[in-house]
Amino acid sequence: YSPVAGARELRQAVADLYNARYRKGMASQYSYENVAISSGGRSGLARVAASLGPVHLGHYLPDYTAYEELFDAFKGFVPMPILLEESDGFRVTADQLRHEIVSRGLGAVLLSNPHNPTGQVLYGPELERYVGIGRQYRCALIFDEFYSHYLYDEVAQAHTSVSAARYVEDVNTDTVIIVDGLTKNWRYPGLRISWTLGPKEIIQRIASAGSFLDGGAAHPIQKAVIPMLDPAFADGQALSIQSAFSVKRDHMTRAIDAMGLGLPHRPKAGFYCFVSLKNLRPGLEDGIEFFEAALGHKVITVPGKFFDVNPGQRRRHLPSRLSQFARLSYGPNMHELERGMSRLKELLKT
Template sequence: MSDVIFNWVPDRGSPLPLYRQLADYISGKIACGDWAVGDRLPAQRVLAQRLGLNRSTVVQAMEELASFGVLEADYGGGTRVGSNTWSLRMAGGGMDWGRYLHAGPFPANTPTIQTIFRLEFQPGYYRLGSGEPSPQLFPREAIGEALSRAAARAPALGYLPPAGLPELREAVAHRLERRGIRLPPSCVLITSGAIQALQLISASMLKSGSTVFAESPTYLKSLQIFPSAGARLQGLAMDREGLRPGALRAALTPCAARSGLLYTIPTFQNPTGTTMPQSRREELFQLCLERRLPVIEDDAYGELWLDAPPPAPIKALDRTGGILYLGTVSKTLSPGLRLGWLVGPESVVQRLADVKSQTDCGTSSLSQWAFLELLESGAYDAHLAALRAALRARRDAAAALLTRRFASLADYFLPSGGFYIWLRPRPEAATERLFQRALERGLLLHPGTLYGFGRTSALRLSYAYESPERFSRGLGLLADLLEGN
């Protein structure tokens, strides 16, 4: 069951009444299988506002369809698709995809996530929580030159080896030596972003019923990927120094240690921005080593330090192959390149490369050649230096505004790197209501409930996407909202 998407515009020049146009649109979407039985429609008030119609017009269309059993009231309010029999008959028949859409193991996104993903691509909203770098920070000239050199250098853009372009695997392995990770290129797997690495691990290395331990809150996507493989997620308490090893120790039963693993983001954590100090990294690593608990270390933000370089990755402590280390260019260059890497034992790399070859036949050849050019030319390091300076200025501007407007409205944590500010309104606000009220003001927020294992009033703010001017205006609107103005 999911929320439907309206891509309909009323034709005010048509002789057909507007309520009839709306009813025909809805029945047509159901008839062709775009909307399935159980899918939810927006509230009538919201729908009328979105379509520019009188609410009575929407009510008339809904009541007519409800009289045929096509729509019915949803428990707790709203309307959902109740049947497709009438609409299918009116349309001359069609396939009932509703029986198939939710039969697979991968869960649907929550309505809030679906709304965010839809509205991010519509103009007019202040994207205060988006987890990607601003288009203003994209190194167009460097990318253009790298693509040009890659086109001249690549023999063709055909399939590459399943584990990735050999020259790029070597370059990544060489680069990781700076972070204290010393492994041969055979231990590097090039992936279509770090998220694909999580998918490969879930699909081929997790038993159904396994326990995946993770910080609470944690990265949005990991909350869906692991359960799709039949794994059970267990959140672990954090503080301002990241995951607390004592929380993991208390949760580790013998069974969980044998079949589970730990997923952690120790550096500039998403969504809280916290960074684990070296002493805690050593304690956590020693605990996992003693309990033989595999670790996935997600280091998507590790090179985006703003004040001083962070401690070395936990993987730098690993001499027994117990940690799978993930990296990506989605946060440093662009998520559209779909390029990342996994570092681990050769046996794991070979297994995941085999699974990868069966699912996508390889990561983009063009992206791999272009990134290799950026690394070898030094353009990537030059870009990182400029990106850090830009993000530092954005964070500091956000900090000044938070001090000025939010001192009495919220508690917040300012990171020393990465993208995110973790903000908790004071007093606590109902997240769902705040999200909807913010939408009415053109604010697209990321509620903390998207990242955790329970209810929270926190918000994830990102100073990385919007321009400093738009981010400042958006924060001002958020302050007005929290003040009740």
């Protein structure tokens, strides 16, 4: 068996990668003790959830659909939704974080950054302010950074990859927890390797949770993936992704504009477009109806209401704000993407 926290060599390789990318010249550096290895992203997030105490946990609407299952599975904290507004492109801001922490007594906040499904991203001075507010109010910030290589336009010009680790002052006192892995940024989902970075004390709790949740990642795979964490190799992966996916992003956004779909925010990261269906004819303006109609043309879309994370269905008496949205992915190769967008164009013509 491998240690539940992961093989020491891999843990140190992860720490070295983050130090090289984000912490050059800083006194506080990550070590293997700041890293836990898990068998995939959901496993890593489950460990974090199991390690939280009885706090109010802020989460954004919209956000990653699997968070709802995570919140339902663990009852030690109270999920508190934070609304992102269409009029602002579903943007996360530091000022909003401050307001939510103070007004609702949040002890922790979970967010995907880059953001799934909207393609928004916190970076640069705004991310620095966001981390600083968490530090000021002693609110734990949990960053799901699984799309941190998928950056475009001015974001890619500023950074090869994005991470809250850049703005942590002390790796053992700032309660910034980062979850990432090989699934998206390295495009190796079958290897089932993820990691969590954070203060040593929190990593110890996360490793303890892993002992009864999943038992740890496979030892031979941990050994095999260590070369992938070499900073030069990792940065090469990021640049290759940005080169290929920016072209596909541009193709999809042009097609969306030509079809008359709404796009509240041109994605600056990730590989999704979160489109508005409000201007479509009856029968297509609802995300579920649009999904069923697109399926008839052999295209898969994801209804927007699935990102209206609603643990315990506590807001079941309210109609979803996101029912007239859909997520489209430009993850497939260009040939498949062109076929898919052409078929959606045919659907909207009928």
